[in-house]
Amino acid sequence: MLPNGSRSIVAGLVSGWLIILGSPAGMAGGQPSAASGVMSSGVILAQAPPNPSRPPDVEASIANLHQRLQITPAQEAPFGAVANVLRANARAEASAPHQPAANASAVDELRAEIQYDEVELAGLKRLLPALEALYASLSPAQRQAADMAFRQGPGG
DSSP states (O other), X not given: OOOHHHHHHHHHHHHHHHHHHSOTTSSGGGOOOTTOEEEETTEEEEEXXXXXXXXXXXXXXXXXXXXXXXXXXXXXXXXXXXXXXXXXXXXXXXXXXXXXXXXXXXXXXXXXXXXXXXXXXXXXXXXXXXXXXXXXXXXXXXXXHHHHHHHHOTTO
């Protein structure tokens, strides 16, 4: 189990990639990030469930990332590996349970949140080696663009 600070970092990374992967406007459908919650003493009290009716357009997001990073022909293979993981992660998240029943107990809601978070974490773990390989092939200017894309976070 992740400490609260680590969970916030993971949520931030996921949010950052969702922003990168979002529409050129920054967010799919202008909806707020699912990772935003109400904090009290470092504990998330409420967290909006992901919006299953408006999944990000992964292909447009990948094209946007390709353009932002100015991928060269020599970098197509590692970028393609990242793109494939992003597609697989989007499919996994779309098929993951998003919400418990309307009359679910607090325990059921927490259980559903954990299941969804586990899908997201598994996706991050799949993405890391592909991203490391791509990052190693990037020029300093491209690395700076990638770093800034991560740092911008929700709302860009």
